[in-house]
Amino acid sequence: MAFAVSDELLGTFVPVAVYWVYSGIYVLLGDLENYRLHTKAEENAKNIVSKWTVVKGVLLQQAFQIAVSLLLFTVIKDESGAAKPQPSAPVIIAQFIVAMFVLDTWQYFMHRYMHVNKFLYKHVHSKHHTLVVPYAFGALYNHPLEGLLLDTVGGALAFLVSGMTPRTGIFFFSFATVKTVDDHCGLWLPGNLLHVFFSNNSAYHDVHHQLYGSKYNFSQPFFVMWDKILGTYMPYSLERRKEGGFEARPIKLKT
Numbered sequence: 001m002a003f004a005v006s007d008e009l010l011g012t013f014v015p016v017a018v019y020w021v022y023s024g025i026y027v028l029l030g031d032l033e034n035y036r037l038h039t040k041a042e043e044n045a046k047n048i049v050s051k052w053t054v055v056k057g058v059l060l061q062q063a064f065q066i067a068v069s070l071l072l073f074t075v076i077k078d079e080s081g082a083a084k085p086q087p088s089a090p091v092i093i094a095q096f097i098v099a100m101f102v103l104d105t106w107q108y109f110m111h112r113y114m115h116v117n118k119f120l121y122k123h124v125h126s127k128h129h130t131l132v133v134p135y136a137f138g139a140l141y142n143h144p145l146e147g148l149l150l151d152t153v154g155g156a157l158a159f160l161v162s163g164m165t166p167r168t169g170i171f172f173f174s175f176a177t178v179k180t181v182d183d184h185c186g187l188w189l190p191g192n193l194l195h196v197f198f199s200n201n202s203a204y205h206d207v208h209h210q211l212y213g214s215k216y217n218f219s220q221p222f223f224v225m226w227d228k229i230l231g232t233y234m235p236y237s238l239e240r241r242k243e244g245g246f247e248a249r250p251i252k253l254k255t
Helices: 007-029 040-046 051-076 089-116 118-123 125-130 144-162 166-183 193-197 202-209 225-230
Strands: 236-240 246-250
Touching: 007 051, 007 166, 051 144, 089 118, 089 125, 089 144, 089 166, 089 225, 118 125, 125 144, 144 166, 166 193, 166 202, 202 236, 202 246
Parallel strands: none
Antiparallel strands: 236 246
């Protein structure tokens, strides 16, 4: 008899696997100095936590993520145990768009509040900003409370509000994971389709990780609309560094 794995279990564990596989690809690509947004020397000098500490921190957040996901699926699961039928393709696309909007909205306001509230920034969100120079597998290096409030609760809301099935959730959360890792990869690679279709990208988020941009570019992981609507958008130009690679330089707005 074939061994079947439920959509709920796949929706819980596949995004975790995608995180490590996709970030692992960036590790295997090496330093790629000609495409980095910061030099390797900057990374070593500015980041004050070891990569092993980052790995442990991400695994802890993912443990909370798995626990909440399994709890959510247990609560909403149909008593009959039957899988929900998949809707039509247009409905799935609409659910994706709604989920993206909900996740972006939740993360913008929670993320911005964690910068405004000095206590939360000092004791919670500042942990993520110890990676001044972001890299791929550090994307989810957060305080456990931030991981729960920002990512896990935000994901649960996106899932519930959009009305997507667990099977659709497998693809949505895997895509959101790829997007989040890519935004923190610290590279500007030619031909990256995520940079073509989304202006919220690795350079955009890199600006936020710098001291001059810490009160701007809160939007994540898909769009930049809330930053533009609420006046926290910091435009930038992507410039070539003489020593190789790129630099996201802020553009001063006229007042």
